Amino acid sequence: MGVLSKGEVKAYAVKPSEKGLTAGRWAMVIDTRVCRKHEPCEECIHACHHLHNVPQIPYKKHEIKWIWKDEFEHAFPDTAHEYANEVLKDREFLLLCNHCEHPPCVRVCPTKATFKREDGIVMMDMHRCIGCRFCMAACPYGSRSFNWRDPRPFIKNPNPSYPTRMKGVVEKCTFCTERLAEGKLPACVEACKHGAIIVGDLADPHSEINKILREYFTLRRKVHLGTGPSVFYII
Amino acid sequence: MHDAGKVIPGIIAFVVLVTVPFWTNFGKAAPKPQPEIPKEYKKCVESRDFMRREHMKLLRKWRYDVVRNNMRIYINSEGRPINMSLQNECMRCHSSKKKFCDVCHDYVSAHPYCWNCHIPPEEKKGWATKEVKSLTEEASSKQPASHH
Numbered sequence: 153m154g155v156l157s158k159g160e161v162k163a164y165a166v167k168p169s170e171k172g173l174t175a176g177r178w179a180m181v182i183d184t185r186v187c188r189k190h191e192p193c194e195e196c197i198h199a200c201h202h203l204h205n206v207p208q209i210p211y212k213k214h215e216i217k218w219i220w221k222d223e224f225e226h227a228f229p230d231t232a233h234e235y236a237n238e239v240l241k242d243r244e245f246l247l248l249c250n251h252c253e254h255p256p257c258v259r260v261c262p263t264k265a266t267f268k269r270e271d272g273i274v275m276m277d278m279h280r281c282i283g284c285r286f287c288m289a290a291c292p293y294g295s296r297s298f299n300w301r302d303p304r305p306f307i308k309n310p311n312p313s314y315p316t317r318m319k320g321v322v323e324k325c326t327f328c329t330e331r332l333a334e335g336k337l338p339a340c341v342e343a344c345k346h347g348a349i350i351v352g353d354l355a356d357p358h359s360e361i362n363k364i365l366r367e368y369f370t371l372r373r374k375v376h377l378g379t380g381p382s383v384f385y386i387i
Numbered sequence: 388m389h390d391a392g393k394v395i396p397g398i399i400a401f402v403v404l405v406t407v408p409f410w411t412n413f414g415k416a417a418p419k420p421q422p423e424i425p426k427e428y429k430k431c432v433e434s435r436d437f438m439r440r441e442h443m444k445l446l447r448k449w450r451y452d453v454v455r456n457n458m459r460i461y462i463n464s465e466g467r468p469i470n471m472s473l474q475n476e477c478m479r480c481h482s483s484k485k486k487f488c489d490v491c492h493d494y495v496s497a498h499p500y501c502w503n504c505h506i507p508p509e510e511k512k513g514w515a516t517k518e519v520k521s522l523t524e525e526a527s528s529k530q531p532a533s534h535h
Contacts, residue, residue, distance in 0.1 A: 166452050166471070169459040205506075269457065277454045278504060304514040312511040313475050318503040333459050 171335035176355025177272035178251060178327055179382040180338075181364050186348035188243045194221070196246065199343030200325070205316040207306030216297040218325040219248040219340055227385075230374060245385065246349075248340075249274060249295040249325040250373060253380025257287035257296065266322075272354070272382060273327045283320040292374050293381075296324045327351075354382065420494040423486040431480075432463055443499070446473060474505045482508050 187193070200206070200219050207216050225232035227245040255274045257266050265280035266287055288296045302319045310316065314330065317323050328338035336342065341349045352361030370384040388394065431438050432445065449471040452458040461469045470476045481487040484507035492499065 164448060165462040166456075166458040167460045167462065167468075168457055172457075172459070267455070275454070279450060279454070307513060310506060310511070310513045312506055312508075315474060315504040315506060318500075329457065333457065 169333045169335075172333045173335055173337070174332075175271050175353035177253075177353065177382065178332075179272070179352060179354035179361055179384065180248075180251075180327075180341075181350045181352075181361055181370065181384045181386060182246050183348045183350075183386040184243055184245055185386060186346050187246060188239075190346050190348075191244065193346070195343045195345065196340035196349060197221070199339045202309065203311050203314060203339045204326075205303075205307050205310050205314055206323075207303035207316075208308065209301075209303070209306045214300045216299065216303060216323065218297075218323070219246060221245065222247055228371060228373060230376060231371060240387070246340075247293065247295070247373075248383065249327070250293055250379065250381030250383045251325075251327055252382065254378060256290040256292070256379060260286040260290040262286065269329075273329060274324075275326055275329060276323060278315075278317060278321055278323070281321040283322065285322060287322055292377050292379065296322050298322050417494070420490045422488075422490040423483060425480045425482065428480040432461065432469055432477075446477075446501075449473070473501060478508050484509060 197219050201208070201217075204218060206218055209215055221244040223244060224236065224240045227247055232240075251272055251274045253272070255266075255268055258268050258274060261267070262284060263280045263282055265277045265282070266274060267277070268274050283298065285298055288298060299317050299319050299321050304310075304316055307316060328336070328340075331338060338349075338351060341351055350361060350364060353359040354361060356362065364386075365384060368386045370386050372381045372384055375381065438445075449461065450473075452461075453471050459471055461471045463469055478484070484502065488501075488507075491497075
């Protein structure tokens with residue numbers, strides 16, 4: 153830009169937000185015992201989907217979801233078995249992008265539209281997505297949704313400070329990067345009145361999240377695949 | 388030359404036809420686009436000349452830095468920090484896409500796809516309409532109903 157601006161603009165300088173929350177590796181713990189107590193609470197889902205202009209498309213095949221619920225045998229198919237106790241069978245599990253340590257979606261993306269940030273968040277650059285859906289085939293968690301149609305007619309009450317998506321791109325949870333940059337916790341964490349969702353720094357051994365992981369028995373989804381999910385479930 | 392009587396009038400007719408737009412518009416310049424400049428704000432991100440000439444490059448760099456590098460603040464040549472956001476920062480002052488962006492973009496026939504996803508200030512009320520029901524019915528009627 154320097155040449156054209158005739159020295160008018162000295163240098164292109166940017167910096168990160170000062171208020172931003174940072175971590176070595178972001179991770180999340182979901183206490184499914186708390187969720188079970190308050191069923192059918194879906195406040196985290198509503199908050200997330202409202203804030204990020206996620207359309208409510210009633211037709212199941214075109215559905216877009218960032219965070220949703222499913223039963224044990226779908227969430228943890230390698231752990232579920234026919235003799236599992238009733239509590240596990242009844243409980244619904246909050247599912248979202250696992251922000252994997254070795255994300256398969258990132259490996260297959262031909263345009264680097266989806267990439268892993270230094271803080272572990274698997275992020276989408278919508279400007280680059282060409283809608284090839286390789287990432288959807290690669291993700292073993294079904295965390296990605298494709299926009300088969302213009303989502304806008306299905307957004308009842310849009311949030312004017314966040315973009316929508318357009319027909320032909322893939323989207324998913326972004327761990328609320330835009331909120332972390334403003335010093336706010338992810339929308340689902342903030343929306344949960346019962347404190348069932350905790351986020352923190354997995355790379356810091358003294359962090360709250362690491363204490364919780366040491367204390368409680370937790371599960372991660374499909375660990376045998378080697379993706380290294382960053383979302384943990386207290387059972 | 389063979390058939391000069393046909394070829395020469397043919398060439399003349401061709402030249403006249405091709406240059407018709409020049410003759411019909413001769414001396415009538417299309418009015419210069421006048422984008423609406425916000426009155427209550429005096430200073431943009433950089434000087435007016437710079438913004439006129441290079442806003443697209445600046446925005447492209449911003450989007451790269453925000454999305455890919457998590458850099459959120461631009462320091463302008465006066466040292467003033469600016470939140471890098473088209474939807475939340477640019478449009479805070481330029482409160483109308485129609486009266487600002489579109490005026491020049493239409494004039495030069497540029498069609499940037501910013502607004503396929505970003506929400507212009509005019510459209511904050513949303514798009515959900517009565518059509519939704521019919522859209523859904525139409526979509527499901529095209530696909531086998533057996534799914535799920």
